[in-house]
Amino acid sequence: LFITGKEQSIYFPRVEHSIIQYGDRKKHFATAIPAGEARYVMDRNTGQIKTVRGPAMLLPDPRNEVIVRRILTDRQCELWYPGNAEALAYNRSLRALTAAGAQYVAEQEVLQQRKGKKEEKGVPPPPASPAVEPPQGVAGDSFERSTQYTQPRTLTLDTKYEGAPAVNVWTGYATMVVSRTGTRRVEKGPCTILLDYDETLEVLELSTGTPKTTDNLQRTVYLRVLNNKVSDVVRIKTRDRVEVSLKLSYRVNFEGEEARWFQVENYVKFLCDHARSMLKGAAQKRTVAEFDAHGVDIVRDILLGAPGAEGQRPGLVFKENGMRVTDVEVLGIEVEDTQIAAMLNQAQHEVVRQNIELDQAEKELLVTQRREQIHREIDDARALTARRRSELAAQQAAHELQVALARVKAELDEAMERQKAEKARQEVEDVRHHSELARKKGDADLELGVEREKLNLALENLRAEADAVVKRFQAAQGGFSEALLTLGNQETMRQVAEALSVQNLIGGKNFTEVLGKLFANSPLQAVFDRVAEQANGHRVG
Incomplete structure (x- = not known):
């Protein structure tokens, strides 16, 4: 039985059960595996080693499982952890605990060795916890507090070399993980790889030196896949049989399927050999003078191709391992033959001298042109100033004319406005x-109407009195004829007319009174009095 507390919380030892001990240990404690780390656990029965990755609390079954540590060879330490002397020393110490050729060591053996070294050095064991005395007295009577700070229980995890080997792949790098079962995978940085027990890293062997050779190969497990730089020196022979040395620097990227990146073990030699072949073949079609004058463009055109419509070069592509040369820097072009180099230098000096003379002449021409241009600009500026003054004077005169015209127009407008106002x-x-005349006419018409009404009224009264008089005269017809004879006198008729005027009638006098006043002190007074008495008599009757 392996009692962990998961299936059976309480266990009581029985006679037929024997407890497996490792040394003096009867209890087995779990091992903490932080995140990003792993432990190797070996099955005693099958020999299979599995990897347990964190975060986890690992409690192996002591009956058939044991935690082991992987031992790396010196070559693996140098390749996986370049320049890490501590990792190399640690793996050598593990190798010393095992028999020759062993690739792992049990965890218990490493712990026992560390314990033995501590005892040899005289390191005292950790102090035992002080015994806690039972409380005296009645609970609740009093309590005491410590005057010193008591550190809490802490665990320090130092698992740097205790787990599975971890490999950190940097940005721009890649590595291939190969297992003993034949599976392969590429890990591209930035990442951290936890290797299983049967996994290792693919090793690349790269050419070094300038020019690149295989005399001193550099072994590495990390492939630079972005912005990789490879330098080389290429010696070519031109069409005129002159040897030229080219110092080049290639910028390399790896593209496409990642598994192909590691199909060429020495990609540096592969690149340099192919580039040399291309340069040597193209150099036989050009002269040394062309290389001396346009060597950079010639080399870039040969290796990278001619620029396209957008000015980008296609680059040199290797389908075998997905490698692409994106740029070539020509660091130097050197002619091997010293005499030809001297001749080229002399010719170049002559060309430089001529170029200097031409440059001086061009500069003098530019100075003269500039001087004359300045004179022309001065004249233009003066003419422009004069023209500007004339324009300003014309503008001033036009402005004054506009002001005068505006003043005259304002006066005309004012006169017109006055005329409009007067009108x-x-x-x-x-x-x-017209309103007043209309009112006066209305008043006159009203007065005339009133007078006409009064006149009409007077006429009506006059007609009535006339009718009455006629009746009276008819009654006094006998004595009235005499009176009429007397009326033949014009003077008498005039008095009658005045007495019978409309004004006297309107004054409220009746016809009899008017006639009485008319004939008073006249020869007809006696006649009228008699007629009036008769008329009054008839009126009374």
Whole structure:
């Protein structure tokens, strides 16, 4: 039985059960595996070693499982952890605990060795916890507090070399993980790889030196896949049989399927050999003078191709391992033959001298052109100033004319406005006068109507009195004829007419009174008095 507390919480030892001990240990404690780390656990029965990755609390079954540590060879330490002397020393110490050729060591053996070393050095064991005395007295009577800070229980995990080997792949690098079963995978940085027990890293062997050779190969497990730089020296022979040395620097990237990146073990030699072949073949079609004058463009055109419509070069592509040369830097072009180099230098000096003379002449021409241009600009500026002054004077005169015209227009407008105002005033006066005339006419018409009504009324009264008089005269017809004879006198008729005027009638006098006043002190008074008495008599009757 392996009692962990998961299936059976309480266990009581029985006679037929024997406890497996490792040394003096009867209890087995779990091992903490932090995140990003792992432990190797070997099955005693099958020999299979599995990897347990964190975060986890590992409690192996002591009956058939044991935690082991992997031992790396010196070559693996140098390749996986370049320049890490501590890792190399640690793996050598593990190798010393085992028999020759062993690739792992049990965890218990490492712990026992560490314990033995501590005892040899005289390191005292950790102090035992002080015994806690039972409390005295009645609970709740009093309590005491410590005057010193008591550190809490802590665990320090130092698992740097206790787990599975971890490999950190940097940005721009890649490595291939190969297992003993034949599976392969590429890990591209930045990442951390925890290797299983049967996994290792693919080793690349790269050419070194300038020019690149295989005399001193550099072994590495990390492939630079972005912005990789490879330098080389290429010696070529031109069409005129002159040897030229080219110092080049290639910028390399790896693209496409990642598994192909590691199919060429020495990609540096592969690149340099192919580039040399291309340069040597193309150099036989050009002269040394062309290389001396346009060597950079010639080399870039040969290796990277001619620029396209957008100015980008296609680059040199290797389908075998997905490698692409994106740029070539020509660091130097050197002619091997010293005499030809001297001739080229002399020719170049002559060309430089001529270029200097031409440059001086061009500069003098530019100075003269510039000087004359300055004179022309001065004249243009003066002419422009004069023209500007004339324009300003014309603008001033035009402005003054506009002001005068505006003043005259304002006066005309004012006169017109006054005329309009006077006309409006006259129209208002005419309206007022017509209104007044209309009022006067209305008043006159009203007065005339009133007078006409009064006249009509008077005429009506006069007609009535006339009718009455006629009746009276008819009654006094006998004595009235005499009176009429007397009326033949014009003077008498005039008095009668005045007496019978409308004004006297309107004054409230009747016809009899008027006639009485008319004939008073006249020869007809006696006649009228008699007629009036008769008329009154008839009126009374």
